[in-house]
Amino acid sequence: MSPLEEYAGKRDFEKTPEPGAEVKETGMHRFVVQEHHATHLHWDFRMEMDGVLKSWAVPKGPPEEPGIRRLAVQVEDHPVEYIDFEGEIAEGEYGAGTVSIWDSGTFDLEERDEKKLVFVLHGSRLTGGYALIHTREKQWIWLKRKG
Numbered sequence: 823m824s825p826l827e828e829y830a831g832k833r834d835f836e837k838t839p840e841p842g843a844e845v846k847e848t849g850m851h852r853f854v855v856q857e858h859h860a861t862h863l864h865w866d867f868r869m870e871m872d873g874v875l876k877s878w879a880v881p882k883g884p885p886e887e888p889g890i891r892r893l894a895v896q897v898e899d900h901p902v903e904y905i906d907f908e909g910e911i912a913e914g915e916y917g918a919g920t921v922s923i924w925d926s927g928t929f930d931l932e933e934r935d936e937k938k939l940v941f942v943l944h945g946s947r948l949t950g951g952y953a954l955i956h957t958r959e960k961q962w963i964w965l966k967r968k969g
């Protein structure tokens with residue numbers, strides 16, 4: 823089973839401008855934050871790992887200062903090509919609304935297990951140490967570290 827089966831199952835590629843469901847190992851460690859004006863405004867944080875973009879929807883936006891903790895709901899893996907995606911998803915399609923890139927860059931992964939991801943971001947708006955802590959089911963807390 824492709825890790826992108828859920829991604830593909832939610833979309834009609836004849837009707838959405840979003841990239842197709844191709845797994846691709848690039849050897850890069852990139853991230854993106856996309857601002858998504860859908861039914862509810864949210865930000866999508868994606869990290870390139872395992873040939874896909876691990877993805878979280880962040881209702882209140884990225885934590886820009888240490889001490890801020892933001893709910894991040896894990897969503898389906900996205901294809902790596904999605905890292906450049908900006909545009910309009912038509913009404914009636916999954917995720918309908920406007921997507922624009924809020925920040926992008928690379929990351930260094932420091933720790934990864936089922937309970938947490940610890941990493942350093944090298945973006946324009948997001949730089950320095952961050953962590954994602956798994957709380958329950960699809961829910962994670964995204965925080966900016968002090969150091």
Ligand code: MN
Pocket residue numbers: 858860864865866879917
């Ligand atoms: Mn979204």
